[in-house]
Amino acid sequence: MGAANRLFCGCSKLDPMAYNHTVGAVRHVFADLKTLLARATPLRSGDELAGVAARSAEERMAARMALAEVPLSTFLREAVVPDESDEVTRLIADRHDAAAFAPVAHLTVGDFRDWLLSDAADTQALTLLAPGLTPEMVAAVSKLMRNQDLILVAQKCRVISRFRNTLGLPGRMAVRLQPNHPTDDTAGIAASIIDGLMYGSGDAVIGINPASDSLSAMGALLRLIDELRQRYAVPTQSCVLTHVTNTLRLIDQGAPVDLVFQSVAGTQQANASFGIDLAVLREAHAAALSLNRGTVGDNVMYFETGQGSALSAGAHHGVDQQTLEARAYAVAREFRPLLVNTVVGFIGPEYLYDGKQIIRAGLEDHFCGKLLGLPMGCDICYTNHAEADQDDMDTLLTLLSVAGVHFIMGVPGADDIMLNYQSTSFHDALYVRQVLGKRRAPEFEDWLVGMGIADTQGRIAPPRAGQPLLEFANPW
Structure with missing residues (x-):
């Protein structure tokens, strides 16, 4: 059995009743992980065009509350695009680094958000964690974040x-x-x-x-x-x-x-x-x-x-x-x-x-x-x-x-x-x-x-009279 099948167990969804949240007297149920992710997404015209967006602000918030309770490990078992027909899904599975994932493997999506915003999630920790994260995990946690949260965490990441x-x-x-x-x-x-x-x-x-x-x-x-x-x-x-x-x-x-x-x-x-x-x-x-x-x-x-x-x-x-x-x-x-x-x-x-x-x-x-x-x-x-x-x-x-x-x-x-x-x-x-x-x-x-284009502080220097910095005579 290939790595992708081992990771996703060859399945496209788990318990169809696993994703739900009750608001007042209304129980919102989300059929599978991809539906939950879509309903939790901030409003945008493309998702409305595709027919996957939340149908109300209440449903969107219920989806976010349900998503916050989903263990990160769920994303290693349930594929949003079936692996048998998609090489990107198989790539995600094949490249997942279980050892790098281990420090956050016990967290839910909501817990992961809290950890990312904490001092423990410093540049070194985030660099070591990156190979252990799947795109669906990071997409999920982003849906629970305010703009300032996205800025704070991204600023801590260092990629050279x-x-x-x-x-x-x-x-x-x-x-x-x-x-x-x-x-x-x-x-x-x-x-x-x-x-x-x-x-x-x-x-x-x-x-x-x-x-x-x-x-x-x-x-x-x-x-x-x-x-x-x-x-x-x-x-x-x-x-x-x-x-x-x-x-x-x-x-x-x-x-x-x-x-x-x-x-x-x-x-x-x-x-x-x-x-x-x-x-x-x-x-x-x-x-x-x-x-x-x-x-x-x-x-x-x-x-x-x-x-x-x-x-x-x-x-x-x-x-x-x-x-x-x-x-x-x-x-x-x-x-x-x-x-x-x-x-x-x-x-x-x-x-x-x-x-x-x-x-x-x-x-x-x-x-x-x-x-x-x-x-x-x-x-x-x-x-x-x-x-x-x-x-x-x-x-x-x-x-x-x-x-x-x-x-x-x-x-x-x-x-x-x-x-x-x-x-x-x-x-x-x-x-x-x-x-x-x-x-x-x-x-x-x-x-x-x-x-002579900039000074030592990086500021653009004024042109020097009579001495062009870059000659342009269209030699091409």
């Missing part, structure tokens, strides 16, 4: 990742420089890269979403970044965010690939809708490692996720979108990524309706990812047809920065003119650095100082 610089150190926050262009024009992209570097952005990655699937065009973009990086000895990494199979072809062609990108989801069926499975991710991971392009580390993967992706593919199996988002982190964790980015508001108001739902989801995603041991960043964003605005993004940016987010986006003017959505700007990162004292990756910060 490395390629050409070191990300995730205490007091640090990185920025992905996102110089997208609607026609992949190299001059326009190069200008945005120079702009971002002059504002001190780009230590997480210089990452381009290509407008086309042309391998030659994507190869040109990779060479553009690599030539600029080498010309100025910038200690950062590059990525063209194309499908993993395209990156494999680019590697075969000898393109200067640093990081392999892929969007991932929390079920096998949803990943299949992306055209991937675990096998192709393993192939790409091995190919990127074989290039040996990192200088201080070998974390070569960049994953993006987002609540609602499984539902949009009709691959949610009746599970709420936040629990499935946490399951996507099990896929990411398998490959020791440099970066994991929840693109929290990008998928649209069908899944996260307004600023309140986007803020809550961003804090949940960051908490769950960090608790599972991932280098979590966030694209703090919204689409133009959502009931949200830049004030909501300022709020989420501030909260995530307090919570120790690994990295955020740096988009010229916060307006991505290729993807047509609103994110965070180079100036937004400067706001966080000034208000919260967040520094950049140390190698990148040293480079900024050496180039």
